[in-house]
Amino acid sequence: MITSSSTASKDRTIQFIADVRRRIATVVVGQDVVVERMLIALFTGGHLLLQGVPGLAKTLLVAVLSRTIDLKFARIQFTIDLLLSDILGSEILDQRTNEFRTHLGPIFTNLLLTDEINRAAPKVQSALLEAMQERRVTIGKEAFKLPAPFLVIATQNPVEQSGTFELPEAQLDRFMFCHRLDYPTVAEEREVLKRNMKLGIRREDQGAIARTEFDVLENEPVGSAEELIQAMELVHDVHVSDTFLEHVVEIVNRTRRHPSIELGASPRAGIALIKGSRARALIHGRDYVIPEDLFALAEDVMLHRMRLTYEALAEGKTGAGVLQGLLHKIGAVASPGANGKREGASERHRTHGTR
Secondary structure, three states: OOOHHHHHHHHHHHHHHHHHHHHHHOOOOOOHHHHHHHHHHHHHOOOEEEEOOOOOOHHHHHHHHHHHOOOOEEEEEOOOOOOHHHHHEEEEEEOOOOEEEEEEOOOOOOEEEEEOHHHOOHHHHHHHHHHHHHOEEEEOOEEEEOOOOOEEEEEEOOOOOOOOOOOOHHHHOOOOEEEEOOOOOHHHHHHHHHHHHOOOEEEEOOEEEEOOHHHHOOOOOOOOHHHHHHHHHHHOOOEOOHHHHHHHHHHHHHHHHOOOEEEOOOHHHHHHHHHHHHHHHHHOOOOEOOHHHHHHHHHHHHHHHOEEOHHHHHOOOOHHHHHHHHHHHOOOOOOEOOOOOEOOHHHHOOOOOOO
16 A cells, blocks of 8 residues: 555656656547556556557557657567567677677667567567567577566557468467557547648758658657656555455456356466556556456456357357456446446447457
């Protein structure tokens, strides 16, 4: 439980979180849930998988987050011919000294965006996921620690599957969240177009180029690395009741006994639910978790860790529908919020896959 002596520290962290979200909102329209998931992953040391069609500002979101909190940022476009050395680095022979020197790859950063991770060969995928788990890589005979914090945000295009290598369940399980992005609302898309019309051009050398949203990113961060560390420490002070813990254990175990589910959630799902709920509570200014934290995160934590049976898929069932049924059975019935709408997790995602 967060004590009274840490009240000032908590207030500074809450202000830090608000400043980060406000800065991101000046560049990216909407996507509040994605921003929340990114912050949760950053505060808990998890990794995030984003599924969505091109053009939903996934790269822009990560870039603005890195500049907002003063973090190193790198981006890798995954392709079929990508090599391990393109990510991890390699040993290069220095002909002047006749000795090998190590060249570190783009993975040595704080925020790593891996675009279309399913387009790389399985060997490359597994090397990246091993680094995500162990926080270190081996180049030649030497092991190197990755920077802290280290967060991988991977993207997948759910439409084009030609020439892709689907991540197996064991590798999907390494991601704390798998969030499914949807198109912006009509009002949000109208605002996107209005902002884009105001960008204008930028003179460069003897000509000019059209400005993009990346050109309006402010380089001055609103938070320091120390404030990020403070937020990570406060997450571990958030209280988790025995009742909440039992609900997490129950929902994870029910996925393993459900007749429509061939592969249930692993213990990592329960760990992610607890960690994510604590971070979400802090983001919302609480020093304790509530059932709404569990309901809000359940789909992002559990759907990619579940696989339905062929019979269930033939009957038209979806992973989201089965999971919502399990949540209802343990009393996770969404309650009307202040705006009169139901606040269950299904309201946060308008599209669902079969997982």
